[in-house]
Amino acid sequence: DVKVTQSSRYLVKRTGEKVFLECVQDMDHENMFWYRQDPGLGLRLIYFSYDVKMKEKGDIPEGYSVSREKKERFSLILESASTNQTSMYLCASSWRGTKNIQYFGAGTRLSVL
Amino acid sequence: GQQVMQIPQYQHVQEGEDFTTYCNSSTTLSNIQWYKQRPGGHPVFLIQLVKSGEVKKQKRLTFQFGEAKKNSSLHITATQTTDVGTYFCAGPRNAGGTSYGKLTFGQGTILTVHP
Numbered sequence: 709d710v711k712v713t714q715s716s717r718y719l720v721k722r723t724g725e726k727v728f729l730e731c732v733q734d735m736d737h738e739n740m741f742w743y744r745q746d747p748g749l750g751l752r753l754i755y756f757s758y759d760v761k762m763k764e765k766g767d768i769p770e771g772y773s774v775s776r777e778k779k780e781r782f783s784l785i786l787e788s789a790s791t792n793q794t795s796m797y798l799c800a801s802s803w804r805g806t807k808n809i810q811y812f813g814a815g816t817r818l819s820v821l
Numbered sequence: 822g823q824q825v826m827q828i829p830q831y832q833h834v835q836e837g838e839d840f841t842t843y844c845n846s847s848t849t850l851s852n853i854q855w856y857k858q859r860p861g862g863h864p865v866f867l868i869q870l871v872k873s874g875e876v877k878k879q880k881r882l883t884f885q886f887g888e889a890k891k892n893s894s895l896h897i898t899a900t901q902t903t904d905v906g907t908y909f910c911a912g913p914r915n916a917g918g919t920s921y922g923k924l925t926f927g928q929g930t931i932l933t934v935h936p
Contacts, residue, residue, distance in 0.1 A: 739922040748830070750909065750928040751864070758922060766923075798863060808913065808922045809854065812863040 710735045714799050714813035721820050727786040729816050731799030737811075738804040740782035742766075742774065745796040745815070754797075757782055758804060789820045823848050825912055827927030835935050840897040842930035844910035851913055853886055853893045854924065858907045900934045907931045 715730035733740065742754040743766075753766030755774040763774050771793060775783045782801075786793055796817050800810040824847040834840050844853065852871045856864040868877055870886035870893065877884045881904075883896045897904055911924040 741923075748928065751926040753923065756923055764923075800864075802922055804922050807869065808924070809866045809869065810856075810864075810911075810924060811866070815863050 710801075710811040712799055712801055712811050712813040714797075714816050716816050717814060719816055719818045721786075721789050721818065723790060723820060725786075725789050725820075727789050727818065727820075729784040729786075729797055729799075729818070731782045731784070731801075731813055732780050733782075733801040733811070734780065735801065735803075735811070736779065737801035738779075739802045739808070740776065741800040741802075741810065742772070742782065742784045743798045743800065744768070745798055751798065754784065789818075791820050794818060794820045823912070823914055823925050825910060825925045825927045827910055827930055829930055830928065831931050831933075833933045833935065834900050836902060837899050840900050840904070840932055842895050842908050842910075842932075844893045844895075844927050846891045846912050846925075849890050851890075853890075854911045855884060855893075855895055856909045856911065856926075858909065858929070860906060862906075864909060897932075900932070902934050902936055905932060905934050 712733045721727050740757045743751045752768050756764045757776040773785045796815050798815045799813040802808045802810045826845045854869045855867040858864045874888045875886040881898045885894045907929040909926050909929045911926045914923040
């Protein structure tokens with residue numbers, strides 16, 4: 709079974725803190741993704757990585773950065789957390805091919821106070 | 822840019838009634854995928870449709886891909902309480918090269934089933 713593991717299920721941080729969200733996959737997938745999910749807005753892509761050290765901005769990258777030093781690990785960084793970044797964050801991974809099915813982690817619910 | 826619209830946003834049904842959600846893309850899609858997210862859970866892949874006019878069934882779920890490959894539907898026959906959740910469609914984003922693999926998700930249809 710494909711496993712995508714996110715480091716925390718729930719996280720509470722203060723405004724201005726630097727926040728790290730970690731994601732690890734065990735399927736040797738080339739692609740990894742970070743989404744945020746808000747009611748009524750569906751899944752919005754923050755960043756995408758197609759290989760180690762390679763990244764592309766998604767639809768809403770402002771206020772976020774990412775790091776992919778190893779193939780299995782993709783980190784999302786909130787440089788200075790703000791209250792409007794309170795959300796559910798979902799990590800996903802997939803192969804790079806026509807069958808680009810995405811496998812999701814359980815999600816991290818982040819609250820920024 | 823590419824848009825994937827899903828309707829309805831919410832659907833409340835009595836157990837045993839049928840349910841359909843519709844997905845429309847602003848561009849032609851090479852394939853379309855459907856995911857289900859249970860309350861408190863994460864999206865889980867259900868199926869991928871590739872061919873124009875394709876119809877696939879999974880027990881009480883019927884998935885269709887339109888002839889023009891710009892729309893799709895998911896129909897559930899005789900809903901059960903286990904069908905509760907949010908159903909998302911998703912299509913590959915236009916652009917080749919490094920963008921290959923990104924999906925555009927619809928906003929999802931939230932299904933509630935009353936016993």
